[in-house]
Amino acid sequence: AEADVPYAAIGRAVSIKVDAYKDRNFGGTVSAVNPAIDPNSRSATVEALIENGDNALRAGMFISANITREGGTPGVFVPKAAVAADPTTQSYRVFVIQDGLAHLKVVQLGNEEGDFQQILSGLTGDETVATSNLDQLFEGAKVVS
Incomplete structure (x- = not known):
């Protein structure tokens, strides 16, 4: 999975x-x-x-x-490319793609593992996240995969 x-x-x-x-x-x-x-x-x-x-x-x-998960950190992970820093609010955000639309989620970051970032809050782990063109996305933007 x-x-x-x-x-x-x-x-x-x-x-x-x-x-x-x-x-x-x-x-x-x-x-x-x-x-x-x-x-x-x-x-x-x-x-x-x-x-x-x-x-x-x-x-x-x-x-x-x-x-074997030894040494791994349990939790929700997303590719690092999916996480964007918002300097205005000093927070981190991820765009979740649902029904062809982008939805902004503010997330709290945890540990990094390789090319993945742990998400402590803001996501459930069942979402599809955007990993490119984050600077062009906004709440409700149409996304074509």
């Missing part, structure tokens, strides 16, 4: 469960993270190198993967 993207970092541990081996876990590490989010599924592609010395894992098997 999009909210999990900040935890998908190269080198993080991955645990794999396979339907065919219900009593066995496979381990590995994240080897690549596609920076693009799929607009339909709101997910990102993550590649991992999995330990498979006995060749038990086969192409086409259904798996469940969990990325």
Whole structure:
């Protein structure tokens, strides 16, 4: 899910469960993270190198993967490019895109993780945010994706 993207970092541990081996876990590490989010599924592609010395894992098997969140900060994260400083009010703002319109949200910032910024208040985590042309957006502006 999009909210999990900040935890998908190269080198993080991955645990794999396979339907065919219900009593066995496979381990590995994240080897690549596609920076693009799929607009339909709101997910990102993550590649991992999995330990498979006995060749038990086969192409086409259904798996469940969990990325270890150790060292990560829980919460709502958005790309840093989505956050704009407002010097007039000394606050930070994010434009949420809903039904093709931009809506201004004032947010409180938390920690940074890589290219992502934690949002402590102002967003729920289910929103779609604008990441470009922020200086041209205003409340109610039409947005074409």
